[in-house]
Amino acid sequence: MSVTLILGQMLWADTTQPPRPGWGLAVEGDRVVATGPHADLRARFPTATVVEATDCVITPAFVNAHHHMYGVLAHGIPLEAAPAGFWPFLEEFWWPRVEDRLTHELIAAAADWACLEMVRSGITTFYDCLEAPYAIPGALEVEATVVHRWGLRGVLSFEATERVSAENGDLGLRENADFIAACRARGGLISGLMCFHTTFTCSTDFIRRAFALATERGVKVHMHLSEGTYEPEHCQARFGVRPVVYYDRLGVLGPHVLASQCVQMDAGEIAILAQRGVHVSHQPLSNCEVGGGFAPVPEM
Known part of the structure; x- marks a missing residue:
């Protein structure tokens, strides 16, 4: 050679x-x-x-630990007014105007542009989280085709959620499971992992199934965690505890978990994450855009 x-x-x-x-x-x-x-x-x-x-x-290339490649399609969408907070951002903008409109064609175009931006920025390895409830099955394979063409190392996942329906949530979990198997069969620089959204769009049984599927396949699990005040307030009202305590009581936390955002965390939750060896990625620019706050990185 x-x-x-x-x-x-x-x-x-x-x-x-x-x-x-x-x-x-x-x-x-x-x-x-x-x-x-x-x-x-x-x-x-x-x-x-x-x-x-x-x-x-x-120098060694950079790693992007959290990407939504389809997010480039949100650039320039006109708004009558800025969302009033994190929940309005999701309910009035991100879900109806971006994620729910994604098709295979749009996913491919967004991935192509995002890969170009990464290559120009010196990024050669990245993790991507795709939520496109009306574009499954097959959405991850569309992304993979583009990423392979660019020669990047990509860990790709579908953000499974029951916000549309329980049936759609099952499709999302299956999208991840099938993609993990396909990547292992063909080898190369692209792999998959299991992913679900949050405690406020996924039931307890659904979350348990996501972790069970990951354990069966020997892969990590990703979820968004306390990106704003909404999820801690939701968990406190519904379960009587904050999100990290809720997950810990389910017995699912460990080094196999990648939790992103982790903005609204208290000292007890930080201690649990450290004790369980959970991996954390934080996104300061995104958190500022949606008004979530700042992750307590020094404390973590």
Whole structure:
């Protein structure tokens, strides 16, 4: 297999160490097989193809831990007035004007644009959460086709929810399960995981089934968690506890869980997340846009 040398102005592969001026790397297939000074790499791989990138700094690529690729379609939708809060944002804008209108064609177009933005931003690995209740089955395969063409490493999921109907929720869980199996069968850079929305759009039985399906398949589970004040208030009123306590009582929390947002968290919930080893991703720009607040990252 042929080797390609990428010779940068400097290589900064470890942020605990200073950059290394005059260093580059050697790539063979899909692997970095060597790093070192330009002269050493040229001597070691005399027949290699050389990419002169001496005006660039070579660093590991970025990872986007939470994406909604279809969200690019929301850009520029005119509004009579800004949503008054998180719930109006969902009920009056995000659900009826974006997610409920998605088709396979729109999903493909959005994924194409989102992949372009990621490549231009230096992102090569990402997790995406798609909710398109009227575009299943087959929506994840549409996304996967586009992501594969761009050569990105993508973890794709469908955000299953019962907000449309219980039957539609089942379709969402099946969308994830089938996609996980398909990805494993064909291999490559694209994989799936199990995903459901939140406690206020999914019943307890539904949430348990999502975790059971994930356990059977050995994959992680993603959910949005306390993106604004609405979910904690909902859980307190319906279950008598805050969301993290609710999940903990279900016995579903652990290192296999990726919880996004995590804005409206109290000290007890943060302690539970840490104790159970739950992974958290936070989205400050998104949280500001919907008025959810700021995730307590220093405390976490």
